Amino acid sequence: MVSVTIDGHEIQVPEGTNVLEAAKKAGITIPHYCYHPALSVVGQCRVCMVEIDGAPKLATACSTQVRDGMNISTNSERATEARQAVLEFLLANHPLDCPVCDQAGECYLQDYAFDFGLDTTHMVEEKRTYPERERRMLGPHVIQNQNRCIHCTRCIRFTREISETHDLTMKARGNHQYIDTFNGEPYDNPWSACAADVCPVGALTVKEFRFRARVWRLEETRSICPGCSIGCNIMIGHRNGVVYRFMPRENAEINGWWMCDHGRFLAEDLNARDIDRPLIRSGGQLAPATWSDALEELARIIGAGTDARVIASANLSNEALYLAKKLFAEKLGLKMLVPVETGPGRSIKNAHKEWIRSEDPHPNATGARLIGLNVGDASRLQDFLITSSGPVVILDAGAHPLLASQDIIQAIKNQPIVAMANAHTPMTRAADLVFPVASWLEAEGTYTSSTGRVQLAERGAHPSDEAKAAWDILTLMARALGADPGPVTRPQQIFEELAAEVPAFAGMTYRRLSNEPGVPVLEEVAHVG
Amino acid sequence: MEPILLRAEHETNSKALTTSLKLGGYSALKKALIMNPEDIREEVKKSGLRGRGGAGFPTGVKWGFVPQDLPKPKYLICNADESEPGTFKDRKLIHTDPHMLIEGIIISSYAINAHTAYIYIRGEFYEEVQILEQAIAEAYKKHYLGKNILKTGYDLDVYVHRGAGAYICGEETALMESIEGKRGQPRLKPPFPAVVGLFGCPTVINNVETLACVPHIIERGADWFASIGRPRNTGPKLFCVSGHVNRPGVYELPLSVTYREIIEKHCGGVRDGKKLKGFIPGGSSAPVLPASAIDIKADFDSVAEAGSMFGSGALIVLDETTDMVWLLENLLTFYTHESCGQCTPCREGGNWALEIVRRIRRGYGRPEDLETLERISQFASRGMTLCPLGDAFCGPITGVLTHFRGEFEQAIAKAKPLPKKKLPALPVRSGRGTFGM
Structure with a gap:
């Protein structure tokens, strides 16, 4: 660590830090354009000029590394004038068509023109x-x-x-x-x-x-x-x-x-929403219904002691998957499957310039595995659907492309189908009961990435019309099916329970997930995936 | 003064190795190769030789910056890009005595323990490339180059690399980028080339004339070299004189002669008996000096004191007919065209200054224009830009505004108010450089 003074503030920064980042740490903005923390330093926009004690010329903050005892001024008369001049140069040919x-x-x-310019x-x-x-x-x-x-x-x-x-x-x-x-x-x-x-x-x-x-x-x-x-x-x-x-x-x-x-x-x-309230099939047509009617219908379909099967989804949050497992697998003893597919390879580079690659197109297949759900590919999904004649509960109509296939729909269309979706798919059109589910923006939830990081997606809007978040629908379903999950009002409560019960999530809280940018890594992932 | 660098000037077939040997060529090499490289560096340092490319940095000191304990290869580059307007001494040297340059390259490479040297030469110098290729081939044949030079165990290969004619590629780091096959743009410094240069390895880059001085220092000693000129400004210098004189050309004179001597004695005075108006002492990027400065000494320190730059020693003489507004426009047109565009003050400021001067010439100047020009030259030079090209276009601005401000004020006093619509096109004056603008 070295100690530098920037505009009179003394701060400690690691050796090798550049003046621009050091100033950032001290809460001082040095304007910059060509500098980007992820990219090589080229020092060519010349707007980050600062005055350093003992140096005859002004220096670019982006390309100057701090030295112990360095005294840097970002607002001396010389630095200010130079910055104003460079901004004037930059604006000279800029169209100003804001x-x-x-x-x-x-x-x-x-x-920067407002903050530092002429x-x-x-x-x-x-x-x-x-x-x-x-x-x-x-x-x-x-x-x-x-x-x-x-x-x-x-x-x-x-x-x-x-x-x-x-x-x-x-x-x-x-x-x-x-x-x-x-x-x-x-x-x-x-x-x-x-x-x-x-x-x-x-x-x-x-x-x-x-x-x-x-x-x-x-x-x-x-x-x-x-x-x-x-x-x-x-x-x-x-x-x-x-x-x-x-x-x-x-x-x-x-x-x-x-x-x-x-x-x-x-x-x-x-934004592609066309299911905004529960739908019940009556007289061959899907018709809007109230939530209480829809839940009664659900109880009628599932509650008859039939061998209903539940298709969950690797696109659902940890909370929804956990609730689904508790309700359908543990309390009602139904068979459950999380269908997954192999997608086109995606890749992204992290800040350490390492590529992260994945062929798993689902945001939470890892979470489903960690929670202990049964995960299977297309052929298992097909077997799972075709080998029984009981009702089918599909927790996410978009969970797998096979769920939109006409062959599958023809094969199961005589069985009662319950689906959750926010936009119609061939499957929802064939369903007997459809629950409107909130979109990605409208529901809070945590997801476990392929590299084993549990991350929180915050909610940005209330669900439109009568849609509800998946965890909310599952809670209502549980109550309707006589398996009261207790007073659940927020996904946070479900996550706390999950963290207490599933060892992989031990010690995690919503607060940690939203405060720690380097989200926790799960050791267990290595041997789960 | 006896000719030193141009000793072969009047020889027939001066480019040939035989002529060079007759005049004492490669005898310094034999002496140098049995010396310790460190002693050569010391000798050059003692001679006071300052870089002839323009910056005037002491050559021996520059060589000393090369870290000798790094396991990386070291490179020597001979900068023959000679692109500063007004400068044509390297061309003359290559034409006159290419072997003197090659000998200098070998000794200098040996002094910094380099085994590869590049001659970076501007693309327009096609004939000079052929001369050098020919001379290098001769030197290889005689075992002055290649493996085990003169059985001393020292190896050196020299390559000629042609540029594509960009002014900026004369800047040392842009030159290296160009050799590496990249877009010729200056690098951010530090790191400096002596440590991280060509291909990321320690590199020394010297001008043609600088390297040509080295054999003479080795042959005749540092003290002899230092006795030419005056302290801190030692040695012979090639002055390229162009412009309004009777006998323009390259003259070899000791540093610290006066400009009066160069212009009046050697160049036969101002052409057509006209009066001298001013002169540019060091290539077109040096601020112009008025006729009253004619008695200053032509060397690094005297010219710096007078507020200009000795640069490459290219003297451009301007007689009383010269229109200073036109001069500035001409120079700015060149520098704006040659700006690499990387950094803001040079890219934007250069063009802006040019537009102002063009407007003044068109008769639409405004009184505040001169302040704006000064403001541009203040903030596009002295460390505000990535490389010295910023200073290069600001030099002419400060020069003319310091010494010939009156001409601009006159032009502005006669000016029409700025029209609301587009300005009419500028009439093209014959002789004005067309740089594709």
Whole structure:
């Protein structure tokens, strides 16, 4: 540890820390554009200039490592003037089209110009423009407006150092240089939209989110990506229950600062709701019903002592899976299966530049195994469904693609089918009783990633209409089936019980899960998976 | 002064190895290879030789920065990129005596324990590449290069690497990027090339003229070399004189002669008997000096004292007909075109300054423009940029605004108010560089 003084605050930081990070630790913002903690230091935007005692010239905070006893000033007259000048340079050719720019509100040029820049400019010349690159699809997801670019090269370094796809490069030079792909090919890689995330200005924006919402009007909810078992940490941007985007949320151990395009663009799927109240089949048609009628119907179907089978889902939270196991397997003695499939390989790089890969498309298959549920693939699911003639309870209509297959539906359509879903699938249309379940945004829950990290996805909105969270529905089901789970009002209570009973979750609490960014690792995973 | 670096200037077939041997070429090499590398470094340090590329950094000191205990290979690079406008001495040297340069490269490589040397030469120097290739082939044949040089057990290979004509590739780290096959852009320093240079290995990079001085220091001793010029500014120097003089060209003179002597005695005075208006003492990035500075000494320290830069010793003479606003526009056009675009103050500031000067020339100057130009040159130089190219375009600005401000003020006083619409296109003046802008 070395001791440095920044603007009069003395702090201790590890050796090798750069001045910019040290200042961050002291709560002092040094503006920066080209510097990004995940990327190599290039020191080229020149806006992080600080004055260091004893040095004849100003130094860039990003590329200067702290030395013991260093006395750094970020707000001396020299440093302030230099910063103002660099910001003026950066704004000299910037179009200042903030009112129509989608980055406004989360634009570092805007923020730093307000906080550190001059009120006005000395520039009266015509601005440099790139008429052919003002509104251009750089690839399937990323739109380029080169006029706004400040040439920080973060996006280029992202494709070189993180995605390792080397797609982007700087073409031409000097004041006329611009970002482009090699050979003009479309910019397309599995993490392409992250280039827009690292872009500090509105030069690269994401097509899917562009012009859909002003960022300052979005609510943000800390969540987990539902796209696969890696469990990338995300921030859901939503408003009035409508989901607008997923953004990666920093987690050094899992996804670093990144997420893949597959996961990111699942955001839109969260808005696909067409089941908003319980449905009961009467006279061959599914008709809306009240919750009490629906639960009575459930009791009629299951309560008759038939050999009902329950299909859970590796997409459900630990809490829902635990409740389902307790109710259906333990109290009612029904057979249960968690169907899983092998998906396309996904990968993400963590902050230590290690790749995490997964072919498991379910966010919680690991949790299902740890809770002790029966996990099986497509052929087991088929056997499980076809070998009996009793009712089928499907806790998540989207648990497995086989559940949407017409062959399976034909095979079981004469048996009573109970399903939980928020949007219709072929299976829900064939069902006799459908419960409206809350979306990913509308329910709180914990999920266990393939690397054994239990993570909390927070709730961002109340379930719409009469939908309820899966754990809530399972609690109601339990009561309706005469297996009272006690006074459960929050998923936290279920998790506490789970943590007390399942050894793998011992010692975990919601508080720990939401406070510790490096979420706990489960030793047991190694021999469970 | 007897010619030293240009001793072969008037020889017929001066490029040939036989001519070089006749004039004493490679005798310093024989002497050097039985010396201790450390003693060579010491001798060069003692000679006071300062880098002839522009920065004037003591060569022996630079060599001393190379960590000799690292297990990595070491490299020597000869910088023959010679891209500063006004400079053409390296070209002259290669044309006159390529073997002197090769001998210098071998001795210098030996002094820093390098076994590979590169000559990075600008792409436009096609003829010079051929001269060097020819000379290197001759040297290999005579065992001055290759394995076991002159049976001393020392190995050295020399490669000629052609650049593609970018000014920035004369900057040492951009040059290394270019040799490595990357986009020629300066690197962030530290680490400095002496420790992390070419291919991540310790590297010394010296100018052609610097390396050509080395054999003479070894041959005739540091004291002899230091006796030329004056303390801290020692040795012979090639002055490239261009512009409004009667006899432009390359002149070999001791450091610390006066500019009056160069212009009046050697170059035959200002052309057509016109009056001297000013001169640029060290390549076009050096701030211009007024005619009144003609009696200062042409060396690193005197020119720095006078507020300019000795640079590569390229003297550009300007007579009374020179339009200083045009001069600044011309220079800024070059530097803006050659900015690599990496760092903000140079990329944005250079172009901004150029646009202002163009506007003033078009007759739309504003009184506050000069302050803006000064502001740009203040914040795009002295450590504000990643490499010295920022200083390079700010030098001309500060020079003309210090000594010829009146011309700008006059142009602005006659100016029309700024039109609301687009400015009319600037009439192209013949002779103005077209740099594709």
